Amino acid sequence: MNLGTRKILDRSFTAVGFGSIAVMGIALLIVLAPIIYNGIGSVFFTGTLEHRNMLFNEFGRGDKEELVKENAASEVYRKQIYGMLDAFEAELETMEPEKKQDYLSKYGPVRTALQTLIGPLPGEETAILTRYKYGQTRWEKAEEKLHEFLYEAKWDYSNPDVMAKEYFVSRAAEFEGTSLVKLFPYVEKHLPDVLRPRFTVYWGFLTDSSVDSHIFGGIWPEIQGTFFLAVGAMLFAFPLGVIAAVYFTEYAREGFFNSILRSANSTLAGVPSIVFGLFGLAFFINTLKVSESKSVLAGSLTLAIMILPTIIRAAEEAILSVPKTYKEASLSLGSTKWNTIMTVILPAALPGILTGGVISLGRAAGETAPIIFTAAVSVGSAIGLADVFSSPTPALSWNIYNLASEHEAAAEIRHVQYGMVLALVSIVLLLNLSAIFLRARISKKLKG
């Protein structure tokens, strides 16, 4: 091969290498940017008066006097709106029955849309679900709902060859000639006066329980559940994994039995996580009956089984990478095998073992499938430490899935879902960073 070809080959490898790293970076950015942007939006956003009312009523947070003042200011405009509704309702009574019926059928949705926008109207029964007790708590949602209030969405089916088209009809036009026609421009103009949007920092999103299945409130039960599950899994898997690794590297004799054990371990590492989930249900809950039904304990055990092979492998590699000379030195000083392992080999292998442990912890925190059948519930309050043996818990990974696919008002609370994703990604990232930090620190200490 001549020099020119070799150079071209070398350069093309460099170029392809750089290229693939750049593609990865861009892909990561494309994935992460909306998560970060929207996730941050669950804490920092433009909140309305309704949000502050909700916080005060549900969590007892906020300045009461300030709220009273604000509500009074809002009431001025609300009164106008309510007055217009009353006037129209009175007008309806004077109409001919047919016309009245026609308007009534159009008036119902207007009322509902208005109620969604600014909260319950006077004269309504008190709602049971908390979500109906308040109007829009986030300004960007309020603007969306305002549009729904102002325009009726209709579908154009006229051309059967193409898909139906959505088009909007002004509701104001539908009420042309009645007193209600004034309502629409009034609400459009004075919505900020009614809802009083203001930049809000809601740290409670991370520390509050959810209210009415995540419509309001925060994600603390999920964060705590994830924490319990991951730490619980570590409690079981870490000691067991390190002991197993010590056995493999220091005590096991090479033989048929040992090679079977090793390949079993490797195979376990490749089993899909949903299989672990089903196994956990069948083994821990149905067979061993560690708890009556789903519980943090059962979930932790399942996660532990899932991350065990990774921990064993990481620990094994860490132990094998300890220079053999340390072991020789220790033994030559009259140390027992046990002592050598405890005082020389394990401390020297610690960076590697801990890295494996923390990465497994991150994996346990992020896994969904193993906890579906063993630990996770979609809605729940934060559980106490004493309840981990019997109670299931919400967890970030499972609730992200749940909010994305099964929640009845999924579209209304995308911000909560993004918030959860960001929280989970941050937790995993933080764990991995701490692993790197820990490794560097201990390695430095070992190297002197």
Place this chain on the structure above:
Amino acid sequence: MTADSRETSQKEQVKTANREIYLPSERKNISGGGTPHVVAKDFSIYYGEFEAVKKVNADILSRYVTAIIGPSGCGKSTFLRAINRMNDLIPSCHTTGALRFDGEDIYGKFTDEVLLRKKIGMVFQKPNPFPKSIFDNIAYGPRLHGLNDRKQLAEIVERSLRKAALWDEVSDRLDKNALGLSGGQQQRLCVARALAVEPEILLLDEPTSALDPKATAKIEDLIQELRGSYTIMIVTHNMQQASRVSDYTMFFYEGVLVEYARTAQLFTNPKDRMTEDYITGRFS
């Protein structure tokens, strides 16, 4: 070896066929030494089927320095490591015949290899301090054997470091990581670490092969200092080193102990043709 004695030894150089050999200076006989400390009787070591050391018969004399030389793969390290049972780390390794330490069978059924290693210290080819502080390195052995009193430990650490001629260099940084020392210092630290357990025998497995000449000279001086207090066995590739530091020399070839004699005699007047060929550099 002090500077003076090195000069004398240079005066004593003897020209052999094509190589300069330095003879050890006239050494004092060691009082109380010279009794058989380690005794091998038809002692063989196998790696699986392969016989690495073949039927060795030898008495290693107490408090003298015995060097083991021979070409690579001749079984000299294997023999050395058999004495404190470091070969146990190799699963396929087993022995026949007898190897006795103070009359007790090293490979006996009831021998506690941990106690044995406490009495037979070892220093390895590559300096292998633990990634701990200098103090903790030296104190490792005594702590293992149950000593926890900080003051006593400090005494042992100082004594051991002084014996290993390292005290003056490290006394002000005992709490620093031992891996920060130079290679030669690390090796002397390893000697000090071995001495801290107060062994009777010190096995040195090519202790200077990873060191520069200056550090090598220091280790050799150290061996001279320790001569008379410990039974020392040193495996070396370097024949000049063997002649400089040892009282007795064993020459191994392909697992066989070809010749075992006083160093001066072995290097000047070898009985065996093979020994002569080796020390004169006809093969290596």
